Amino acid sequence: MSKLDAKIPEGPLAEKWSRYKATQKLVSPNNRKKLDIIVVGTGIAGAPVAASFAEMGYNVKAFCFQDSPRRAHSVAAQGGINAARNNKNDGDSAYRLFYDTIKGGDYRAREANVYRLAEVSASVIDQLTAQGVPFAREYGGTLANRTFGGVQVSRTNYAQGQTGQQVLLGGYSALKRQVGLGKVKMYARRQMLDIVIIDGKARGIVTRNLVTGEIERYAAHCVVLATGGYGTIYYLSTLAVQSNASAAMQAYRKGALFGNPSFIQIHPTCIPVLNEYQSKLTLMSESLRNDGRIWVPKKEGDKRKPKEIPDAERDYFLERRYPAFGNLVPRDVASRAAKERCDNGFGVGKTGLAVYLDFRDAVAKQGKKVIKNKYGNLFAMYEKITGDSPYETPMMIYPAGHYTMGGLWVDYNLQTTIPGLFAIGEANFSDHGANRLGANSLLQGAADGYFVAPYTVSNYLADEITTKVPSTDSPEFVEAENNAKVILEKFLNINGTKTATSFHKRLGNIMWTHAGMQRNEEGLKKALVEIDELKKEFWSDLKIPGKMDEINQELEKASRVADFIDLAKLIVTDALNRKESCGGHYREESRTEGGEAMRIDEEYSYVAAWEYQGDDKEPTLHKEELKFENVEVKVRSYK
Amino acid sequence: MKIKLNIWKQANAKAKGRFEKYELDGVDAEMSFLEMLDSLNEKLIKEGKEPVAFEHDCHEAICGCCSLYINGYPHGPGKEVATCQVHMRSFKDGETITVEPWRAKGFPVMKDLMVDRDAFDKIMAAGGFVSIDAGQAPDANSILVGKVDADKAFDAAACIGCGACVAACKNSSAMLFVAAKVSQLALLPQGKVEAKRRALSMVAKMDELGFGSCTNTGACEIECPKSIGIDFIAKLNREYLSASFSESE
Amino acid sequence: MTKFFTSSIGQKFFMSITGLFLMLFLIVHLTINSLLLFGDGTLFNQAANFMGSNPVMKVIEPILGLGFILHIIYAAYITLKNVKARPKGYKVTTKTKVSWASKNMFILGVLIFIFLVIHLANFFWKVKFGNIETIMVEGKEIHDLYALVAGLFKGWWWYNVIYIVGVIFLFLHLTHGFWSAFQTIGWDNEKWMPRLKVIGYIYSIIICGGFAFIPMYFLIKYVV
CATH class of the missing domain: 1.10.1060.10 (Alpha-helical ferredoxin)
Structure with a gap:
């Protein structure tokens, strides 16, 4: 287990981070300009970290595959960002946010990291506000807050239903400022193809220029991955269609361990699938559950219009099953409860795969104007897609793949098992355990970017002051480039009959069926077989038109799908290994009599970190035991 | 439904472009405009033809990737929409739809419907x-x-x-x-x-x-x-x- | 400040300021002209001659001319630059519904300019350099401008048509120009925009209605 030293600082939980900061190694300002940092991904973690490094004086090269950092999918986060500020005088504190996050994560997250997240949360809001993020305000001018699922305090800051956009644009503007000042060199429209390791340390990356098709090499003193999550493994998810797992998979293949890959959050409130051509599912913010009530008809297969069904014949199943939290239970619980109702024939809509989210009572009590103020843009978006007005008739919602708690395994420094390779934001596994609390994703990305990685990466770089940036002509770079080229050429030369998207769709289907909201051994084993078959077919019957040295969107898709196929296997392997239910990972074999998820703490209270052994070999499992010294590990109950 | 498409094709920033005509059958009224283009591309690739390059990502009208000028409207018909929110129900069966990239000196065309912003x-x-x-x-x-x-x-x-x-x-x-x-x-x-x-x-x-x-x-x-x-x-x-x-x- | 003159907003600022100045001039112009409608023309002649001879107006006249020239030069320059900003146009012309005038301010401007040339040749030129009959009013010999105006409007029906068409162009130009000028100098916000648009319409109706009424008045009075 020597591979997995989480390097958690000594001392009491609340003092770990301040002790770390007080004793860490520093790089003096005049040395910082000698050090280069590569940041891959410029979303809510990447943009801030690139900006912060530049503000400190480092030379930064930032990469994204989009045309601009402002397009990163963090932009689509709707509901909010948590901060333990106790704004509402309702008993909030760093400890409380820490506790809620640990509990929400079903006791599968690392205590020290989570506490640090809670500790810096207030500063994150301060920083964003200072950048001009227009958070909602009270009439008196102070921050307004709303409540989110899984907690009993009101600590979520928001900017209407576009919080992610505003928070991202805050980071983006900080990044652009540094670009203007010449401290960050921005490389947009670059797809990362590989990480270059020299003498055991991450020293650079190889990318494909998506405009010219050229393969380019970039060297630095360290590499920070902020490349987001892999929810698009399901093809249909709430993620942007180009979000991908490629950078994480490249790191994994180079020896970085992958933590808890099977921990994927299924979001309960998405617009259900409307047609077979659909390429993406639209999320309806969780904040809607503050005022909306979720129900299905009590009678199986009731085809009446929702308005015609009287209250007595409605089953508000979340309120019934979880009276303490009601409609605000955490996401995994809400998702499964909806699936349970639909599987038993109580679902609504054309496909029977939907439940109602009803605002009738909220509109009656608070008035249409207040509701419009809170959710106007979400209601408008829903109406645009479905043609129904949520003011008049209840929304129909169904769960969809959303966020990946799993990711590259990192220690307390956010460093992967490859020295000099860091992973921040959704790309790492660290803070959310088996289920992420609502409004914690923006927080984690921003916290890592503004207030964690700038310290921990400096701690690493302090030992690199005398190291020169390697030449991009060194054999390691040449080899990485050649390998990447070989793969790209392979895609172009298969010349089969099926498109990359068609493979992605089929992969998504396999994963949603067998490794989605509910998993069992039989299905998972079947998935392994199906994935293998799909992989074989992919590599023999793929068709990619066009050439390498031009804009070639199909080629981009192909390399993403190839990585997804490999990751799918890893996810299933992890899901098979973990025979307990916890958070978003629900094994049918492990449940209570009442059908609730059942953890098996004696056996699975660990992080499963997988080590790559070769393309067709089983990965090796490393376990990071989780110690809970500051919370009592309990059955997660929201009843 | 069946539609005719008249789409701007341009190999790269320097190339001279032209309009290319396509016909697409079996279009579902519930499809979004982007999904319609996806299905056109699937068809083109299978036929061994060059697909149409266009940008899209979030499909929630928030990333700002779309840059399609459809039948005389940026983002297509409809109020307060990005192209991802335009559905095929906004068009008639048999209609010809002309799709162009943004046109501006500040936004040079990179390929087909992709522009550099x-x-x-x-x-x-x-x-x-x-x-x-x-x-x-x-x-x-x-x-x-x-x-x-x-x-x-x-x-x-x-x-x-x-x-x-x-x-x-x-x-x-x-x-x-x-x-x-x-x-x-x-x-x-x-x-x-x-x-x-x-x-x-x-x-x-x-x-x-x-x-x-x-x-x-x-x-x-x-x-x-x-x-x-x-x-x-x-x-x-x-x-x-x-x-x-x-x-x- | 040098940057200001070459910046897009700076140039637009001069368009607006000169436009607003010209709109003020139109008020004065119409006020004087409206005297044509009262009495036998003496009032108008007195006012017109006063405007033509008093020293203040001697100073304002070249400023007014400069206002016109700047407005026209800036318009031409900005329009040229704006055309260059879209080297390749769309195949399908825009279907976005905006006011016709707002899209065609330059064309309207050119048409108004043509009208202006005719107008100046017929009135201003003649007054300045032509031989105009004089009459005695209150013991002073002044130009009989009333006769000049009345003669034109009575004599040639097509001149009335040109005049009225010119005024229609001016009306369209003003409906957009009025609120647009305020918008460009920043004297506008969410609340005031609809108000300014309404005020702009009222202003344009009064000004252009007034100018159009005068030839019709002469037509009706003398010809019909």
Whole structure:
């Protein structure tokens, strides 16, 4: 287990981070300009970290595959960002946010990291506000807050239903400022193809220029991955269609361990699938559950219009099953409860795969104007897609793949098992355990970017002051480039009959069926077989038109799908290994009599970190035991 | 339903483009416009033809990737929409749909329907920020922002940077884009400190990059997916003029 | 400040300022002209001669001319630049519904300019350099401008048509120009925009209605 030293600082939980900061190694300002940092991904973690490094004086090269950092999918986060500020005088504190996050994560997250997240949360809001993020305000001018699922305090800051956009644009503007000042060199429209390791340390990356098709090499003193999550493994998810797992998979293949890959959050409130051509599912913010009530008809297969069904014949199943939290239970619980109702024939809509989210009572009590103020843009978006007005008739919602708690395994420094390779934001596994609390994703990305990685990466770089940036002509770079080229050429030369998207769709289907909201051994084993078959077919019957040295969107898709196929296997392997239910990972074999998820703490209270052994070999499992010294590990109950 | 498509094809930035005609059968009225294009591409690839390059990502009208000018409308028909929110139910069976890229000197075509909107990033880098480093921020509640100002700032901040304003404007003016950012930050106490410098440098950059000037037709606000109003352009003018008259640069 | 003159907003600022100045001039112009409708023309002649001879107006006249010239030069320059901002146009012309006038201010401007040339040749030129009959009013010999105006409107029906068409162009130009000028100098916001648009319409109706009424008045009075 020597591979997995989480390097958690000594001392009491609340003092770990301040002790770390007080004793860490520093790089003096005049040395910082000698050090280069590569940041891959410029979303809510990447943009801030690139900006912060530049503000400190480092030379930064930032990469994204989009045309601009402002397009990163963090932009689509709707509901909010948590901060333990106790704004509402309702008993909030760093400890409380820490506790809620640990509990929400079903006791599968690392205590020290989570506490640090809670500790810096207030500063994150301060920083964003200072950048001009227009958070909602009270009439008196102070921050307004709303409540989110899984907690009993009101600590979520928001900017209407576009919080992610505003928070991202805050980071983006900080990044652009540094670009203007010449401290960050921005490389947009670059797809990362590989990480270059020299003498055991991450020293650079190889990318494909998506405009010219050229393969380019970039060297630095360290590499920070902020490349987001892999929810698009399901093809249909709430993620942007180009979000991908490629950078994480490249790191994994180079020896970085992958933590808890099977921990994927299924979001309960998405617009259900409307047609077979659909390429993406639209999320309806969780904040809607503050005022909306979720129900299905009590009678199986009731085809009446929702308005015609009287209250007595409605089953508000979340309120019934979880009276303490009601409609605000955490996401995994809400998702499964909806699936349970639909599987038993109580679902609504054309496909029977939907439940109602009803605002009738909220509109009656608070008035249409207040509701419009809170959710106007979400209601408008829903109406645009479905043609129904949520003011008049209840929304129909169904769960969809959303966020990946799993990711590259990192220690307390956010460093992967490859020295000099860091992973921040959704790309790492660290803070959310088996289920992420609502409004914690923006927080984690921003916290890592503004207030964690700038310290921990400096701690690493302090030992690199005398190291020169390697030449991009060194054999390691040449080899990485050649390998990447070989793969790209392979895609172009298969010349089969099926498109990359068609493979992605089929992969998504396999994963949603067998490794989605509910998993069992039989299905998972079947998935392994199906994935293998799909992989074989992919590599023999793929068709990619066009050439390498031009804009070639199909080629981009192909390399993403190839990585997804490999990751799918890893996810299933992890899901098979973990025979307990916890958070978003629900094994049918492990449940209570009442059908609730059942953890098996004696056996699975660990992080499963997988080590790559070769393309067709089983990965090796490393376990990071989780110690809970500051919370009592309990059955997660929201009843 | 069946539709005819007339789509701009251009191999790369330097190539001369042309319109290419396609016919697509079995289009579902519930498909989004992007999904329709996806299915066209699937068909083209299977036929061994070159697919149509176009940009899209979030499908929630927030990333701003879409850059399609459809039948004379940036983003296609409908109010407050990005192309991902346009559904095929907005078109008639048998209709010919002409799809063009954004047209502006500031947004050169890269391939087919893809345009280079780097100019917006350059304008942002010229001043679309508050100069504050991580760690310098005061307590967020020490900066009081009235609800009305906060809401108004949000209205401006809702810009998704898609460039539909430029595409809609007969002058290819980027004023609405610049106005949104300048106004957002000028409305907030945190942004007021460097409001003048910001207005001057962002406008200078906008001019330098070849965008036209605003002649107040209002086409931009009609086509803006987030309905950002041209009252912000008045605010930008105000900010710019007062900065020009007061600051010795 | 040098940057200001070359910046897009700076140039637009001069368009607006000169436009607003010209709109003020139109008010004065119409006020004087409206005297044509009262009495036998003496009032108008007195006012017109006063405007033509008093020293203040001697100073304002070249400024007014400069206002016109700047407005026209800036318009041409900005329009040229704006055309260059879209080197390749769309195949399908825009369907975004905006006011016709707002899209065609330059064309309207050119048409108004043509009208202006005719107008100046017929009135201003003649007054300045032509031989105009004089009459005695209150013991002073002044130009009989009333006769000049009345003669034109009575004599040639097509001149009335040109005049009225010119005024229609001016009306369209003003409906957009009025609020647009305020917008450009920043004197506009969400609340005032609809108000300014309404005020602009009222202003345009009064000005252009007034100017159009005068030839019709002469037609009706003398011809019909």
